[in-house]
């Protein structure tokens with residue numbers, strides 16, 4: 293144990309949820325917090341990198357849910373910060389479906405296939421719902437042809453807005469804007485941090501933010517928490533807000549002493565982790581059709597999800613000559629496990645299928661590895677379509693002094709940046725409520741204790757052990773144990 297410090301709250305993780313949680317605490321006068329972040333930067337799954345002369349978003353790229361009846365808070369933050377964004381029009385993607393010989397499917401056929409796929413997805417959902425309540429409805433036939441498989445992939449692995457109501461689109465609106473700003477999506481987080489952390493010249497210099505602190509153990513009791521990091525430091529606090537992703541919670545990166553209760557671990561196991569990988573390719577010149585209605589295009593292959601969904605970056609960054617292809621789940625894991633050269637070779641074969649043998653080779657490739665990143669273990673949470681709210685409720689519920697936050701704890705907006713942002717706010721509000729109740733109990737107990745003690749002054753002397761055990765019996769709030777003088781008896785931990 294190299295260091296030992298104590299605070300009101302330790303926040304684990306400096307992604308959007310950890311930072312919005314910290315901001316709410318600061319706004320409510322809780323200044324003595326510590327933010328422990330495993331990596332060497334803030335942002336978590338919001339991450340930009342310079343690639344091919346422009347700034348690309350390896351994680352969240354879009355502000356999804358704009359133009360609806362409610363205002364998306366992340367869209368508001370983006371507007372306040374003057375973040376540059378581009379509207380993404382996906383509606384034409386279905387008319388840009390290439391077969392393996394480079395022919396675009398005729399628009400009538402594409403539209404028909406699309407409609408059939410949407411109908412079949414709705415039927416599948418109904419059959420799942422019926423099975424859930426004990427009825428039997430035959431599920432529709434599984435997609436078979438390359439075009440069916442490609443559309444199925446887009447409907448299921450991207451958005452199901454046409455199939456089932458998704459709160460993001462129902463509440464905030466159906467429009468999506470791609471962040472195309474050299475400062476990156478993460479600029480919103482720096483702006484947020486500026487409000488409550490000490491910053492200078494675009495850098496966070498506040499010592500309460502501790503980077504490269506990988507939490508490995510959380511020891512918790514009714515009296516407080518000890519958080520141990522991989523480098524041997526121990527941090528002590530009254531409460532913890534844990535914002536690590538669902539994938540991290542499913543892994544063994546963080547152990548809990550005592551272990552988390554069964555209802556909690558079961559809920560964590562019941563949430564699926566989606567892996568979503570955007571592969572960026574840089575070319576010496578543009579050989580694909582450009583224009584706004586050509587921004588997204590689809591490759592139909594007999595293997596579902598095989599380099600299916602493509603986007604050119606010309607709308608976001610004209611002249612950048614960058615293409616992006618998105619892979620998910622099994623394909624993401626497969627590609628993460630192989631070398632970037634192999635991935636480049638595969639992607640080039642696919643592009644040559646679509647655009648002919650004479651196109652130039654990519655000069656650079658960027659393959660993010662969200663699945664193999666032990667601080668992420670995937671891209672975002674994906675609750676089973678037919679699941680009751682109990683799972684997300686249990687994932688979110690605090691265990692003693694450990695409060696859980698992050699996109700996976702958002703009932704309405706899991707999987708999105710605004711889900712993370714709102715969950716942080718929500719979690720801190722719940723914690724503040726608990727702290728307030730604790731304070732009230734504390735002052736009541738103090739009065740309750742002090743009155744008889746004052747009456748006895750002079751006639752009775754208690755040893756320290758007796759004092760502690762008596763306090764324990766009286767269920768005095770833990771702040772007294774943690775106040776340093778009494779210390780925490782090992783037996784209570």
Ligand SMILES: Cc1cc2nc3c(=O)[nH]c(=O)nc-3n(C[C@H](O)[C@H](O)[C@H](O)COP(=O)(O)OP(=O)(O)OC[C@H]3O[C@@H](n4cnc5c(N)ncnc54)[C@H](O)[C@@H]3O)c2cc1C
Pocket residue numbers: 304305306307308309310328329330331334335336337338350351352353354355356505506507508535536537540545546568569570662666667668670671672697698699700706707708709710711712
């Ligand atoms: C490829 C990809 C594409 C996406 N696209 C979009 C999109 O277009 N639009 C959208 O709205 N959303 C998108 N998302 C989802 C969005 O990025 C997330 O929902 C959101 O950023 C999650 O924020 P968070 O605070 O919950 O978690 P995170 O950002 O993961 O923050 C958690 C933090 O905890 C840290 N941490 C983990 N373990 C430890 C530990 N043991 N000790 C200390 N620190 C730890 C991590 O390093 C991380 O910084 C995408 C995500 C990915 C990966």
